[in-house]
Amino acid sequence: MRIDHTEPDPLLRRVERNAVVACGAMAALAGANRVSAALGVVAGGLLAWISYRGIKGGIDALAGDRSTRLRVATGLVKFFTRYGILAAVAYVIMARVRLPPVAVIAGASSLVIAVMLEAGRSFRHKSPRSGDGSGSR
Numbered sequence: 001m002r003i004d005h006t007e008p009d010p011l012l013r014r015v016e017r018n019a020v021v022a023c024g025a026m027a028a029l030a031g032a033n034r035v036s037a038a039l040g041v042v043a044g045g046l047l048a049w050i051s052y053r054g055i056k057g058g059i060d061a062l063a064g065d066r067s068t069r070l071r072v073a074t075g076l077v078k079f080f081t082r083y084g085i086l087a088a089v090a091y092v093i094m095a096r097v098r099l100p101p102v103a104v105i106a107g108a109s110s111l112v113i114a115v116m117l118e119a120g121r122s123f124r125h126k127s128p129r130s131g132d133g134s135g136s137r
Helices: 010-031 035-063 070-096 101-108 111-124
Strands: none
Touching: 010 035, 010 101, 010 111, 035 070, 035 101, 070 101, 070 111, 101 111
């Protein structure tokens, strides 16, 4: 997994970094039990990363300022191709390599954990409204 250091949005950079850290921490914990469990967590994290990059690439293609039909079509082809690759990788992980399904799911949840951490961080740093008069009579 590679973190995109050119990402202009600091929120997305933090989520990406936290996802990698969460996946690594879960893999380390799973590795204390079985090596196959650690590999399953890493493989699940890889699945989540492929999915994330596919969604992000599709949105970036559609939200571009100078979107042409060709650029949008290319973005959509890449989007659906990534999901085809995602399905193939998931098949190999689960059916051929036979990594533990719970470990794969744990790794795939690393992005969800990262988003939850960031949401908790944003709630913690917001101060309550201080008498601005809105909504009170």
